[in-house]
Amino acid sequence: MLQIIKERRSIRKYLSREVEEDKIISVLESARWAPSGNNTQPWRFILVTSDEMRTKIAHVSHQQRWMMSAPVHIVCIADPSPRYNSGKGPAVQENSPGNELKQAIRDTAIATEHLVLEAENLGLGTCWVAWFVQEEIRPVLNIPEDKYVVAVITLGYPEATPSPTPRQKLEEIVYKENWNESLR
Amino acid sequence: MLQIIKERRSIRKYLSREVEEDKIISVLESARWAPSGNNTQPWRFILVTSDEMRTKIAHVSHQQRWMMSAPVHIVCIADPSPRYNSGKGPAVQENSPGNELKQAIRDTAIATEHLVLEAENLGLGTCWVAWFVQEEIRPVLNIPEDKYVVAVITLGYPEATPSPTPRQKLEEIVYKENWNESLR
Numbered sequence: 001m002l003q004i005i006k007e008r009r010s011i012r013k014y015l016s017r018e019v020e021e022d023k024i025i026s027v028l029e030s031a032r033w034a035p036s037g038n039n040t041q042p043w044r045f046i047l048v049t050s051d052e053m054r055t056k057i058a059h060v061s062h063q064q065r066w067m068m069s070a071p072v073h074i075v076c077i078a079d080p081s082p083r084y085n086s087g088k089g090p091a092v093q094e095n096s097p098g099n100e101l102k103q104a105i106r107d108t109a110i111a112t113e114h115l116v117l118e119a120e121n122l123g124l125g126t127c128w129v130a131w132f133v134q135e136e137i138r139p140v141l142n143i144p145e146d147k148y149v150v151a152v153i154t155l156g157y158p159e160a161t162p163s164p165t166p167r168q169k170l171e172e173i174v175y176k177e178n179w180n181e182s183l184r
Numbered sequence: 185m186l187q188i189i190k191e192r193r194s195i196r197k198y199l200s201r202e203v204e205e206d207k208i209i210s211v212l213e214s215a216r217w218a219p220s221g222n223n224t225q226p227w228r229f230i231l232v233t234s235d236e237m238r239t240k241i242a243h244v245s246h247q248q249r250w251m252m253s254a255p256v257h258i259v260c261i262a263d264p265s266p267r268y269n270s271g272k273g274p275a276v277q278e279n280s281p282g283n284e285l286k287q288a289i290r291d292t293a294i295a296t297e298h299l300v301l302e303a304e305n306l307g308l309g310t311c312w313v314a315w316f317v318q319e320e321i322r323p324v325l326n327i328p329e330d331k332y333v334v335a336v337i338t339l340g341y342p343e344a345t346p347s348p349t350p351r352q353k354l355e356e357i358v359y360k361e362n363w364n365e366s367l368r
Contacts, residue, residue: 001188001305005214005298028358030189032351034297035312039349046359053361094283102278103314105286106334109293113218114189117301121185128219130287142363150290165223167216174212175230177237179326 004120009164011125014069014156023122024072027155030118031076034111040082042104043111046075046141053140057152060136061129070127070154075141076112078104078148091145093134101148108150115153125158188304193348195309198253198340207306208256211339214302215260218295224266226288227295230259230325237324241336244320245313254311254338259325260296262288262332275329277318285332292334299337309342 028045036042048054049072057075058067067073080089083100092101116126129152137149174183212229220226232238233256241259242251251257264273267284276285300310313336321333358367 001185001302002210002214004185005217005302008217008219010219025354026186028354030186032354032357033189033192033348035192035194035300037312037314041352041357044357044359046362047367048361050361094286095281097279097281099278102286102289105290106293106314109290110297113294113297114301116219117298118185118189128221130221130290140362144363147363164217168225170209170212170216173216173225173228175228177232177234178230178324179328183231 004117006164008116008120009125009162010127011154011156011158011161012066012127013159014071014125014154015159016071017157019072019124019156023124024155026122027074027115027118027124030114031111034107034114036107036110037103040104040107042079042082043108044077044079044147046077048073048075056140057137060140061132061152064129064131067129067152067154069159070156072155074115074153074155075149076108076151076153077143078108078150080104080148081146089146092148105148105150112151112153119155123157124155125161127154129154188301190348192300192304193309193346194311195338195340195342195345196250196311197343198255198309198338199343200255201341203256203308203340207308208339210306211258211299211302211308214298215295218291218298220291220294221287224288224291226263226266227292228261228263228331230261232257232259240324241321244324245316245336248313248315251313251336251338253343254340256339258299258337258339259333260292260335260337261327262292262334264288264332265330273330276332289332289334296335296337303339307341308339309345311338313338
């Protein structure tokens with residue numbers, strides 16, 4: 001597990017090779033089994049493979065043209081509505097205050113990372129993309145305004161594997177017993 | 185990977201057996217290697233093992249007494265401050281509107297789930313706990329008010345492994361090309 005986690009990179013260059021359907025299913029299946037608060041499972045995914053849609057998604061993601069080289073985009077969506085008695089929440093955007101939205105984003109991030117790690121496990125590459133705004137990406141995919149797009153995960157066979165980005169040391173991110181005591 | 189993901193359960197009953205230090209390090213190390221937006225790595229962890237502190241944490245988590253049976257608590261904290269030029273963000277709470285907080289929660293959830301999966305991989309049990317409020321849990325751990333506690337992960341050897349909670353079917357959570365088209 002730790003090896004897969006350490007070998008994962010953000011891949012921004014893909015081979016044109018298609019991704020096998022059974023691998024796509026495994027990747028989505030891994031997300032389905034994520035834990036969530038009150039088992040609300042507040043995640044939705046849109047599997048995008050058409051050139052037209054991937055081009056549109058790259059366009060609203062600040063024209064990141066490299067995204068088009070990935071044969072698959074998985075759009076990962078948080079749906080806070082199960083937390084509302086009416087089954088429908090308010091319209092949401094980047095500066096919405098609701099805790100329901102924070103909870104749904106948290107849980108969708110968990111499920112999405114399952115998918116990223118399972119992809120790595122299958123020899124596939126991914127990249128988390130979140131450089132877009134709700135108002136622009138939702139209409140492209142007909143997503144209702146009470147849902148929140150957490151990420152687009154690009155998916156495909158990596159053309160090359162970059163070096164790891166630097167990380168803070170363990171003693172810089174871990175405290176002991178309380179915030180005032182360092183690990184070592 | 186998919187097997188580990190499917191076998192993971194939320195464990196709410198632990199053996200008194202201590203967790204080996206090298207396993208704790210592996211678990212924290214897995215979080216350290218998580219991806220994050222702009223490589224901000226906006227996560228912090230407090231490793232808690234003392235009876236006194238675990239009792240206090242369980243207390244502010246709506247008196248979930250089962251938490252005390254876990255020999256280790258890992259408090260997982262989102263720190264939005266790297267996103268601010270000043271290096272310090274505003275005080276945050278459950279209904280804060282900022283996008284910086286949402287991004288830090290997302291990234292901390294990713295890192296936290298790494299930790300959960302690595303624990304499972306090592307034969308350990310975990311449970312995501314997020315039933316508390318910032319105002320109550322932060323003072324217990326001396327956490328500054330510009331940080332946000334995303335979760336307490338309980339960690340230890342499971343006393344028993346419960347059945348899986350039900351999940352929605354793949355075709356209920358996955359769409360094709362856009363929100364209006366189902367997978368099959």
